[in-house]
Amino acid sequence: MAVQHFDVVVLGTGPSGGTVAKKSAKAGHRVAIVEAREFGGTCALRGCNPKKVFTNAGSLVNGVRSASGKLIAEANVEIDWSLLQSFKRTFTEPVVKESEASFREAGIATFHGAAKFTGSTHLEVGQEKLTADRILIATGAMPAPLEFSGSEHAILSDEFLDLSELPGELLFIGGGYVSMEFAHVVARTGRRVIVVERGKSVLSGFDPDLVAMLVEYSKSQGLEFHTDCEVNQIDKLSDGAFRVSLDNGDVMDVGLVVHGAGRVPNISSLNLGRADIDHDRDGIKVDKYMRSTSNPNVFATGDCAASDMPRLTPVANEEARIVSKNLQSGNLQAIPDYGPVAKVAFTTPSIASVGLSEEQAEKSSADVNVRFDDTSTWGSVRKLGTMVAGYKVIIDKESDLIVGAHLLGPASQETINLFALAMKHGLTATDMKSTLFAFPTFASDVRRML
Numbered sequence: 141m142a143v144q145h146f147d148v149v150v151l152g153t154g155p156s157g158g159t160v161a162k163k164s165a166k167a168g169h170r171v172a173i174v175e176a177r178e179f180g181g182t183c184a185l186r187g188c189n190p191k192k193v194f195t196n197a198g199s200l201v202n203g204v205r206s207a208s209g210k211l212i213a214e215a216n217v218e219i220d221w222s223l224l225q226s227f228k229r230t231f232t233e234p235v236v237k238e239s240e241a242s243f244r245e246a247g248i249a250t251f252h253g254a255a256k257f258t259g260s261t262h263l264e265v266g267q268e269k270l271t272a273d274r275i276l277i278a279t280g281a282m283p284a285p286l287e288f289s290g291s292e293h294a295i296l297s298d299e300f301l302d303l304s305e306l307p308g309e310l311l312f313i314g315g316g317y318v319s320m321e322f323a324h325v326v327a328r329t330g331r332r333v334i335v336v337e338r339g340k341s342v343l344s345g346f347d348p349d350l351v352a353m354l355v356e357y358s359k360s361q362g363l364e365f366h367t368d369c370e371v372n373q374i375d376k377l378s379d380g381a382f383r384v385s386l387d388n389g390d391v392m393d394v395g396l397v398v399h400g401a402g403r404v405p406n407i408s409s410l411n412l413g414r415a416d417i418d419h420d421r422d423g424i425k426v427d428k429y430m431r432s433t434s435n436p437n438v439f440a441t442g443d444c445a446a447s448d449m450p451r452l453t454p455v456a457n458e459e460a461r462i463v464s465k466n467l468q469s470g471n472l473q474a475i476p477d478y479g480p481v482a483k484v485a486f487t488t489p490s491i492a493s494v495g496l497s498e499e500q501a502e503k504s505s506a507d508v509n510v511r512f513d514d515t516s517t518w519g520s521v522r523k524l525g526t527m528v529a530g531y532k533v534i535i536d537k538e539s540d541l542i543v544g545a546h547l548l549g550p551a552s553q554e555t556i557n558l559f560a561l562a563m564k565h566g567l568t569a570t571d572m573k574s575t576l577f578a579f580p581t582f583a584s585d586v587r588r589m590l
Contacts, residue, residue: 143271147164148467149275153240156442162243164464167467178235194301197328225302251268253268281443295398295399300322306331325488369388372387407424429462507537513530531547541566
């Protein structure tokens with residue numbers, strides 16, 4: 141079969157790969173895009189967007205329960221799983237149908253299959269052979285391998301999102317974003333939910349004081365936590381259930397086990413060695429222009445790039461913006477302008493963070509003021525009924541700049557963006573406190589935090 145040559149070949153159809161492909165085509169380049177699964181990428185089909193539909197359901201049920209007997213009559217509500225799945229598909233199914241068509245309409249050649257490098261600028265996709273002047277690797281992340289007996293019995297997060305029904309008991313391996321977000325949703329269906337985390341606490345990337353508050357609230361909502369231990373075996377029982385054994389001797393029988401124990405760059409099947417592309421466990425090694433440090437014809441973005449940035453969609457989008465500029469320029473000049481990156485775990489309620497942690501701030505040379513409080517008794521929160529909430533804001537005493545902000549509670553996923561904006565543009569705590577936010581709103585609580 142003849143070799144097909146392109147100016148740009150993009151591996152991956154998520155927000156990062158899709159953006160680069162379409163901008164390159166618009167600039168007049170001959171572009172191809174390759175996808176090993178359904179066109180559309182993880183965020184639209186198996187990640188951010190369908191997940192947010194699920195977590196919205198959990199938040200809605202939680203809000204009604206919190207308001208029961210206060211804002212509304214006594215109410216007993218829970219998630220209807222089949223209805224939730226049907227509604228989720230209204231978001232994902234159009235993507236599958238329309239994504240590939242949108243690339244073709246932009247003049248981009250589309251290829252289905254797993255790409256493998258056969259040289260520095262050569263690829264194979266099934267029986268197809270491709271070459272390119274420039275190649276972008278935007279293949280995202282994949283669940284980290286589980287290395288214990290019976291690990292094949294644990295389903296992945298994308299399989300969880302497509303479950304037609306739920307058993308009575310579910311166990312989540314890992315206490316990070318995936319497990320905690322889904323565990324909070326399942327708890328609002330009335331099922332028993334167990335989270336097993338090998339560390340001393342779940343959600344290790346968030347403020348430990350706020351996490352502790354969230355954990356206590358989560359327990360009151362039916363979640364069970366087993367921390368500082370690991371799953372070392374899963375056995376399938378004759379009745380279809382699973383027996384999960386932990387390394388501390390605990391044994392639990394559950395109807396389903398979900399793998400939420402972290403993700404790794406999805407690059408292991410690309411044959412990167414054939415293209416002289418340096419990489420490690422954090423992904424493809426890139427320079428400040430998002431170009432491979434060892435193969436100047438290759439760029440990488442998002443979860444598969446070792447950029448030392450959080451693996452979040454806004455980061456991937458910023459990197460895609462930069463690669464698009466550099467692919468259209470004879471000289472590489474554009475570099476990412478990340479600024480402070482806000483992160484949110486969409487638990488119920490959400491927990492959010494931007495900037496330095498308290499530990500990081502104390503290790504720095506700066507003299508900081510750490511403001512921390514439980515806000516569950518504040519009027520904005522109490523007006524919802526019963527809810528856990530708190531904040532921790534870290535301010536540099538000399539400059540009055542906010543160097544870290546951490547929120548837990550209703551609307552924390554939105555309010556954290558005010559802190560990110562202030563930190564990005566150098567607004568001081570005094571600047572924020574002097575701003576007359578609309579009242580009563582959660583944003584107006586920011587003044588009280590400062």
